[in-house]
Amino acid sequence: MRYQQRDRGTESHLVAETDGTYYDLTAAKPELEAFRDLARAASVADVPIDDLAGDVIDDAPTLDGNSAPDERGLPAVPEEVWAAGVTYEISEQARQAESDTPDMYVDVYDAERPEVFLKATPSRTVGPGEDVGVRADSHWNVPEPELGVVLYRGDVIGYTVGNDVSSRDIEGENPLYLPQAKVYDRCCAIGPCIVSTGDIPDPHDLTMSMSITRDGEEVYADETTTAEMVRTCEELAEYYTRHNAVPELAVLLTGTSIVPDDDFDLAEGDVVSITVEGIGTLTNGVRTV
Incomplete structure (x- = not known):
């Protein structure tokens, strides 16, 4: 359902x-x-x-x-939204391209331990139809379309669509700036619904696409499949819950393999639409925060 x-x-x-x-x-x-x-x-x-x-x-x-x-x-109000990074090869390549210390991303992509980090709290998370935010002190902001895993007391009970909006120039300047590049007002969107695990027999074989329009014209579009994810949802959830007192309800975003070109920067007034097969389309406007 x-x-x-x-x-x-x-x-x-x-x-x-x-x-x-x-x-x-x-x-x-x-x-x-x-x-x-x-x-x-x-x-x-x-x-x-x-x-x-x-x-x-x-x-x-x-x-x-x-x-x-x-x-x-919001289809649910998670107490925490976490995210995983460098789970797709193209994401690893993009993070290398933006960073002054590229080798560390190769190490994460090939490592046993995945990158898992806190993305958003309820006050920083928006739902379908609401605006996501881009930082006023950043000149390179991008949406990151991702499959979201919904967890109840650490157990996977469903899936949703997520947008992990990121400031690539801030993170690229220094990896220690990751929290500022990832966590700020309106930095995350989830929706439009939650689909139970019973209706998604294989989360690792779903088509995912994203389009961005500006002044009514499409300025970016691409699609991929979660089959390209090097980690499994279960593996990411296991590392998120390991030695961690997780909240009652949480969402874990599983990474992106749709990365706009390096010369693309989200602008106020843009509209981002992300579709994941079997779940639906999450659409959000963009504003400066």
């Missing part, structure tokens, strides 16, 4: 979609106000989230599938 949050009047409701029909789970079970509530209840009952949602669907009213863009919010 696919799960999303929709604003209904002054309230936000958890909605489940299956076979093209949208069910208002919150209307049927007020205790299920958000995806976290569903994940928590499924954990207590020791059943998959889809099984629990399936029990509620029989009493849930249906909704129009063509919701207005401003009705959709």
Whole structure:
């Protein structure tokens, strides 16, 4: 199933979609106000989230599938968003090109231990239709389209689409500046929904694409596949949770292999659309922060 949050009047409701029909789970079970509530209840009952949602669907009213863009919010509010770097060969090449210390990225790409870092907190994370941010003190900002792994108490329960917006010039100047290049206001977007693991049989074989428009014209487009990822989702999640007290709900972005040309810089007013097969399209505007 696919799960999303929709604003209904002054309230936000958890909605489940299956076979093209949208069910208002919150209307049927007020205790299920958000995806976290569903994940928590499924954990207590020791059943998959889809099984629990399936029990509620029989009493849930249906909704129009063509919701207005401003009705959709973050599909979940993770306490932490983490990210993995240099998980695709092209990402390794891009990080080498931007850096004054390129050899370190080769070492990470080939190493046993992956690069895993804190990306965003709830206040820095935006949902579908909201603007992501680019730093005013950076002159080389890019979106990074990524498959996001949704974890409940460290266990993988679903997938989403993520945008790990990054300041390449800041990180390239010195790798120790990575937190400033990665973590700032509106630095991360996730959405438009969460798809359960039952509906994504192989997360390592999904088509992923990104397009960027400026003043109504497409200025960049490319696509790839998660089959090119050198790490597995399970491996990245294992390193994220290793010796780490993880929160109840988290999202782990798994890296990108779509990297715009070195002369491309995101600008205020751009629109970034990222599509992952089986999940959907995450669209965000861009603003300077």
